[in-house]
Amino acid sequence: MSDAALTDHQESWFHRNQQAITPWLFLAPGVLFFAVYVIAPIFQSFNLSLYEWDGLGTAEFVGMRNYEDLYWEFVDRDAFYTSLKNNLIWLLAYLLAIPAGLFIALFLNQTVMGIRLYKSLFFFPFVISQVVVGLVFTWFYDPTFGLLNTMIGWVGLGPVNMLGDETLVTYGIILAGLWPQTAYCMILYLTGLNAVDPEQIEAGRLDGAKGWRMLWHVVLPQLRPATFIAFVVTIIGALRSFDLISIMTNGGPFGSSRVLAFYMFEVALSEYGFRMGYGAAIAVILFLIMLCFIAYFLWSMYREERGR
Amino acid sequence: MLKSFRATAASVALIAGMAGSAHADLTGDLVIFSDMSNPAPRAVMEGMVERFGEMHPDLNIELTIIDREAYKTQIRNFLTANAPDVATWYAANRMTPYVEAGLFEDVSDLWAEPAIAEGLASTKGAMTIDDKQWGVPYTYYQWGVYYRKDIFEELGLQEPTTWAEEMANCEKIVASGRACYTIGSKFLWTAGGWFDYLNMRTNGFDFHMDLLTGKASWESDEVRETFANWRQLIDMGAFIDNHQSYSWQEALPFMVQGDAAAYLMGNFAVAPLREAGLTDDQLDFYQFPAITEGVALAEDAPTDTFHIPANAANKEAAREFLRFVVSADNQTVINAGDALGQLPVNSNSSVDDDKFLNEGFAMLSSNSPGGVAQFFDRDAPAEMASVAMEGFQEFMVKPDELDRILARLERARGRIYK
Structure with missing residues (x-):
């Protein structure tokens, strides 16, 4: 044809x-x-979360039993409760990367000799792999040979076993995660600052704005798109915190640094994990949490589109 | 009478069969998956394949070596989807999921052959599920207390044989500013080793197995007794601080530098300790001391194994390879000090002339009347092992939480064993 x-x-x-x-x-x-x-x-x-399956034999339909078990684990303050709690701590504490990134970006947004070098040094932690970040911080926190204890020893504070103490461990890992995440937010804000309109700054200055008021009322509104992206990537980063936990503590001590993603891996896919259905149930819960954020992101993007 | 006649007839037939297969040339492909990924075991595995290949020149052997940790999760996939002809694994309960799912070949016929039946009698129990054997062992090693002889001499201590001597020793070691034991419990299983020994010495091998197979309660008085003994050590400061942050390798320097006097470990700890500079004059071994009087001593001796997947293509060649692996000569070669440095499973093999191998061999063959266990996470079902070992680690850090921990383990028992 x-x-x-x-x-x-x-x-x-x-x-x-x-x-x-x-x-x-x-x-x-x-x-x-x-x-x-x-x-x-x-x-x-x-579908899988409604079954009990060891990954090898035949799957047995158990209805909502896996979710029931999760509920009881929650009530008993067991592993699921710890994981959920840690997930929330991660979500909240990880957001610190946004203001930290903003201030480093403001600090670096100037023209002096060698500023490019300083910028790349600050950006450096984002380039190296999460696994390396985890290892470096594990050594830093090491209770016997680590730098941290030497450093706090100078100011007379007692030794602390950051990754061996069940109340500190999650914060210790989050701190390690904040290092590269702050760098990421910083680079987002640096590009955002390039787009800030100098005329508006000028106008603000004529009206007598400076310091905090200038930042809050003139600069930040113009950085809105950068803030939105920084918020999205930080939330996503907090929810995929798996690798740092796996490298630094393996979920320990006695399971107190688990998050949902790690717990799911542990029960379903690790050396001792043979509970595919249970793992799937945890994954579903994690998905529902993520869904809240996904819905929020989609909604705010939709609003933005319509606003134009 | 009839039974014995039948057995004789069967073994005659098998000998005939074996003689036949030994002469018949094996052809085709033999695919072997192995988890012997550390340098020394890797060389051993490759050496075995080479020697087997020379015996059967027409056989095309493909060896795939997979990282030991990754292997533990990959085995589930390749046994169902893409089965090799021979695969390595572990003895006892660790085989159960694959045996129950019908993924391992029943090799009871090999175990009926006199050469194997006699030579491997000591490990038959560990390979048996439902009165059938599902693989063959190729190596095992002893567990026990490796200690700094020079520190013991400095403090005037003897190897303890009873709990009272043990406590007295430990008190002196702690008083000298050291820890009695180094341990790294980050990956949990090292604490499982401590529980194995304390429970087997306090309550005996049979109770230990009842507990691990779900027949006994975690909240029983026997278990509480075990933890009370453990607590004596914890309260006197016998273990190094912050052990929950270290892997077993990271706990080695404490012993090398003399901050800790001893290490309850498998024989694989000897090689890194020697590499770190400890000589045989500084390093020695003793059997874990008795605790309850009259309880027969039992030991941990984890056994590594070869299996034939049920979906294997060349089972004839695979069986011949298994025969080769367990043969007395091969066992002597692969377990030698310069190879795996472990104990041969075949009683007709000779043990390499190494201080620790000799002591371990003597201990397992003549001073372990109670029985030989595999290891906590191999004797107990995987799920129970992970929950329990996490509890042990928590107990070692927070001994006051014992009641809550035991209640959790008891709940897990109710769920896991059905």
Whole structure:
């Protein structure tokens, strides 16, 4: 069939609807992969969480029993309670990366000799792998040979076993995570600061604004897009805190640094994990928590689009 | 009478069969998956394959060595999806999930062959589930107390054989400003070793096995007695501080530097201790002392094994490989001090002339009347092991929480054993 044949006769269905179909054709590969690798597994997890399965034999349908067990673990202040609590601590404490990143960015947003070098030094922790960050901080915290105890020893404070104390361990890991995360937020704000309108600063200055008032009323509103992105990546970072925990404490001491993602891995996929259904139930809970944030992000982006 | 006749007939048939297969040339592919990924075990594995290949030139052997930790999770996938002909694993309860799922081949026929039945009698129990054998062992090693002989001499101490002597020794060691024992409990299993010994010495091998198989209660008086003994050591400061932050390797320097006098460990700790500079004059070994009088001594001796997956393609060659692995000569070679440095499982093999191997061999063969256990996380189901070992670590840090910990373990028992 040639082009000539097409133009001679009435136009083909494809040609008539080209405008409408083309976007879908371009979207198709992405939609397909998203459906197969993201949407479908969500429903599979839901389904699996209703079964008891060791990953080898036949799965046994147990209804809501896995969720019931999770509920009792929560009531008994057991592993699930600890994981959920730690997840919340992670979400809240990790947000410190945003103001910290902002202030470093403000500090570095000047023109002096070698500022590029300073900027890259501050950005450096984000470039190295999370595993390396975890190892470095593990050695830093080491109760016998670590630098931390030597340093607090100078000011006369007693030795502290950061990663061996069940009340401190989560904060210790979060601190390690904040190091690269702050660098990430800093780079977002640095690019944001480039886009700040100098005329508005000038106008603000003429009106007598300076210091905090200048920052709060003139600079920050212009940094809104950067703040939004920093918020998104920090929340996501807090929810995927798995690697640092695995490297630094392996969930310990006695399970007090677990988060939901790590707990799920432990019961379903680790050396001793044979409870696929239970792991899936934890994953579903984690997904529901994430869903709150996803919904919020989508909603605020939608609002922004409409506002234009 | 009839039974013995049948057994004889069976063994005659098997000998005939074995003689046949030994001559028949093996052909095709033999795929071996191994978790012997550390340098020395890796060389041993490759050496074994090479020697087996020379015996069967027409056989094409493919050896895949997988990282030892990664192997523990990968085995579930490859046994179902892409089974090799031979795979390494561990004895006792660790086999259970795969045996129950029908993923391991029943190799009771090999165990009926006289060469194996006699040579490997001591490990038959650890390979048996439902009266059938599911694999063959290739090596095992003793656990016990490795200690700094020079520190003991300095303080005028003798190897303890009773709990009273042990406590007296420990008091002197603590008084000299050292810890009696180093331990790194970050990965939990080291605390499992302590529980194994304390419980087997306090309540005996049979109670220990009842507990690990779910027949006895974690809130029983016997278990409380075990923890009370453990607490005596904890309260006197016998263990190093902050052990919950260290792996077993990271706990070694305390012993090397003389901050701790001893280490309850498997024989694999000897190599790194020697590499760190301790000579055989400084390093020695003793059997964990008796606690309750009249309780027969029992030991931990984890056994590593070879299995044939049920979905294997070349089971004939796989069986021949298993025969080769457990043969007395091969056992002598692979367990030698310059190879695995462990104990051979075949009683006709010879133990390499190494101080610790000799002591371990003597201990396991003549001074372990109570029985030989595998290890806490191999004898107990995986789920129970992980919950319990976490409890042990918590107990070692916060001994006052014992009641809460035991209640948690008892709840886990109710859920796991059905």
